[in-house]
Amino acid sequence: MSSKINALIEAAIIAALAMALSLVPDFASWFTPSFGAAPLILFSLRRGSKYGIFAGFIWGLLYFILGRVYYLSLSQVLLEYILAFASMGLAGLFAAPLQKALKQQQRKKALFSALIAACFAVFTRYFWHFLAGVIFWGAYAPKGMSPLFYSLLVNGSACIFTLLFVTAALIILLMTQSSFFLPKR
16 A cells, blocks of 8 residues: 555544544533644644645544534634644644654654644644634623633633643653654555
8 A cells, every 4th residue: 555545544544533532521611622633733743734734624524524513604614623623734844853853863852843843733723713713703702801802711721721632642652652753654
């Protein structure tokens, strides 16, 4: 099997895993971490941004297939389910520096690359959610609270919790199974 087919199969599996993790019950309705972000970022650091964006796109589509989309308008759905989820694959922009550091056995440099990638991907995703929060969800802000602050509070807390979860996953995998990030095919 070619490496492209392997990467596409991995992308589909990762998208399904991310969706399955998204079904983990929330401990709070609006500031729970996105557990599915971890496998998507890990995969993006393994295969690069092209396949990472593709896996994120599939993950967003799975929300439609499973009927888990909170729909206000077509532009809101495109922003929050297609663009936001696909942008998680941008972590793959840091795959080459991470892989180079791992091949040279520079663990600190590898960890730094991975953490920068995670921050970039998570903040990019939640930027889109924040923007959608201001534009589309602001009407749901508690009385007297600005839509800007409401969206920052909701999406900012979810962003931080997601980043903490992803960071823990990255550290564990880099310290125990760093070869995951160096695909053979």
